[in-house]
Amino acid sequence: MRKIRIKGRTEWPGIVEAEALVSPMPLQGFTNVKPELGCTTERNHPLFMIPYTGKVLVFPSIRGSGGFMMYGYGNKKPAAFIHTVASPVNVLCALNAHVPAMTDFEEDPMKYIETGDMVLVNADEGYIEITKKD
Amino acid sequence: MAWTEVKLTDQEKRILQGEEGKVARICMEFLVEMAHIAGAERFVDLDGTGDFHTPGNNLSKNCGFTKEDLEELVAAGGHFKIPTFANKSPFPEQAPVHGWESCNVCAYRNEADRQDDPKFHEQAMHDDMMSLLRKMGMMTTHSCANYLTMTYWPSVGQHCSWFESSQIPYCNAVLGARTNFDGSFATCFLGKAPYYGMHVTENRYGTVLVKTDRLIHTDLEWDVFGYAVGCDVHCDVPVLTGTAKPTTTQYQKLNSAIHTGGGVPMYHIPGSTPEAPTVEFALGGKKPVRETLIGEKELVAAYEYLNYHQSNEVDMVYLGCPHLNIVDIMLLCRKMEGKRVKIPMWVMTAPWLYNVAKEQGYVDILAKAGVVLMSGACLAAMGAVPKGVRCVAVDTAKQANYVTGCYPEPDAKLQVCYGTTDECIDAALTGHWHGGWR
Numbered sequence: 301m302r303k304i305r306i307k308g309r310t311e312w313p314g315i316v317e318a319e320a321l322v323s324p325m326p327l328q329g330f331t332n333v334k335p336e337l338g339c340t341t342e343r344n345h346p347l348f349m350i351p352y353t354g355k356v357l358v359f360p361s362i363r364g365s366g367g368f369m370m371y372g373y374g375n376k377k378p379a380a381f382i383h384t385v386a387s388p389v390n391v392l393c394a395l396n397a398h399v400p401a402m403t404d405f406e407e408d409p410m411k412y413i414e415t416g417d418m419v420l421v422n423a424d425e426g427y428i429e430i431t432k433k434d
Numbered sequence: 435m436a437w438t439e440v441k442l443t444d445q446e447k448r449i450l451q452g453e454e455g456k457v458a459r460i461c462m463e464f465l466v467e468m469a470h471i472a473g474a475e476r477f478v479d480l481d482g483t484g485d486f487h488t489p490g491n492n493l494s495k496n497c498g499f500t501k502e503d504l505e506e507l508v509a510a511g512g513h514f515k516i517p518t519f520a521n522k523s524p525f526p527e528q529a530p531v532h533g534w535e536s537c538n539v540c541a542y543r544n545e546a547d548r549q550d551d552p553k554f555h556e557q558a559m560h561d562d563m564m565s566l567l568r569k570m571g572m573m574t575t576h577s578c579a580n581y582l583t584m585t586y587w588p589s590v591g592q593h594c595s596w597f598e599s600s601q602i603p604y605c606n607a608v609l610g611a612r613t614n615f616d617g618s619f620a621t622c623f624l625g626k627a628p629y630y631g632m633h634v635t636e637n638r639y640g641t642v643l644v645k646t647d648r649l650i651h652t653d654l655e656w657d658v659f660g661y662a663v664g665c666d667v668h669c670d671v672p673v674l675t676g677t678a679k680p681t682t683t684q685y686q687k688l689n690s691a692i693h694t695g696g697g698v699p700m701y702h703i704p705g706s707t708p709e710a711p712t713v714e715f716a717l718g719g720k721k722p723v724r725e726t727l728i729g730e731k732e733l734v735a736a737y738e739y740l741n742y743h744q745s746n747e748v749d750m751v752y753l754g755c756p757h758l759n760i761v762d763i764m765l766l767c768r769k770m771e772g773k774r775v776k777i778p779m780w781v782m783t784a785p786w787l788y789n790v791a792k793e794q795g796y797v798d799i800l801a802k803a804g805v806v807l808m809s810g811a812c813l814a815a816m817g818a819v820p821k822g823v824r825c826v827a828v829d830t831a832k833q834a835n836y837v838t839g840c841y842p843e844p845d846a847k848l849q850v851c852y853g854t855t856d857e858c859i860d861a862a863l864t865g866h867w868h869g870g871w872r
Binding site: 309328 | 436438467468497597615631669693694696817836
């Protein structure tokens with residue numbers, strides 16, 4: 301068990317620990333997310349129809365519509381949002397989701413987090429802690 | 435707490451304490467929340483224009499006001515602080531403003547919500563809310579391409595608060611005004627927005643130098659190029675070199691495609707866009723962080739990604755993403771006059787252009803050819819295509835990219851043929867797709 305801690309900027313406070321779901325590709329909302337299913341519906345996307353409910357959703361950046369905010373809708377939303385690049389579209393999502401969200405890390409979390417890793421998001425103190433499986 | 439602290443002026447503090455009324459207080463609370471999330475330490479007073487998705491009284495999860503609150507505000511003379519426009523037709527139904535009688539779409543695929551049902555349409559227009567917003571000064575343009583019809587543009591350097599992905603780069607890059615993706619009732623009513631991102635001069639300079647080995651000069655090339663650049667640069671500010679000078683139509687394509695492939699808030703085309711007299715100026719006198727080539731290979735890859743069909747049998751053609759300008763409607767009429775479509779062909783424009791098109795005789799010419807002109811909406815925004823349509827032809831990367839998301843189930847899969855406007859017209863006349871990268 302190896303732990304990696306990275307400091308970042310808090311978008312929405314709170315503390316949660318959950319399994320990571322990593323999108324190697326930027327994520328898109330509007331018609332390409334179905335909050336009632338808790339899945340990305342973008343064709344040919346690596347996360348197409350893979351549930352993000354209750355996960356720490358990790359992605360490099362948003363792409364496209366302000367309808368990205370729909371990732372923050374309903375009770376099937378992620379437990380937390382972690383993203384490398386900040387955008388006003390992420391702000392719209394955080395306004396709706398009100399779950400821990402962080403960005404602007406000292407090091408890119410995409411380099412360390414893999415799907416299935418446990419990630420502690422401590423957005424109250426401004427860091428994430430990744431537990432790597434041995 | 436690791437949350438960004440926000441410094442408030444005395445006036446902002448007073449608004450927050452409720453001294454300017456309940457709605458103002460709620461809006462200020464919302465803006466403070468927005469600033470915390472964005473990492474903005476203060477607000478900027480807006481001197482440009484605003485635009486948001488209506489009705490828009492639910493600002494965020496815990497932050498909204500009632501219709502009664504709004505009625506009280508209007509009765510007391512409340513109005514938007516900046517010239518404010520309505521983006522797209524009202525949510526959540528997003529019904530066509532004109533031509534809805536021919537729109538046999540079930541909104542979001544709900545069988546009971548037919549866009550061509552007069553009762554549904556009436557409710558979908560939310561006139562109770564829209565009339566209140568009009569009293570506050572909102573100009574209900576209802577278009578994703580508001581800049582076509584607003585007739586009042588922000589000038590270079592003015593601070594704005596716009597919404598809609600394709601409009602953000604239009605405001606920043608083409609007009610040289612300054613906006614983040616934050617247009618809302620709150621920003622327009624208070625005339626304030628969090629000061630960060632595109633409001634700040636340093637953030638507007640280019641960081642990625644984009645080159646190409648194919649001269650970008652046709653509408654399709656601009657659309658595919660925009661999409662491919664967006665996919666490559668994500669949320670950065672690119673400087674686009676090696677292209678021709680875009681037309682208004684091509685700017686529409688570029689802006690919608692670049693903020694679909696990526697989240698590009700701003701770009702420069704040296705010699706064309708107002709903040710880019712030269713490449714060096716566009717880069718702020720610095721070396722680019724990186725250079726990238728969006729050449730023939732990358733363009734073909736983007737074109738192939740946007741095409742999503744096994745069959746060449748087309749069931750429907752959709753044009754008007756973003757909403758068509760009047761020149762494109764005129765050109766379409768020139769090509770359709772005296773012809774007759776074999777499959778449904780829908781064309782979407784901005785509501786404030788619909789009557790202009792009618793007076794010009796375009797609505798009639800199109801109707802005689804079997805083409806339906808509508809306004810204010812789009813297929814993806816309505817969350818569905820007409821029942822039975824399994825393959826739709828489009829001439830825009832944005833629609834090609836989004837419309838399939840409405841049909842994720844393997845047995846409901848929607849196919850997309852993507853190409854030039856002429857290839858779409860050919861498909862409408864023949865029912866077959868003959869498009870290809872040329």
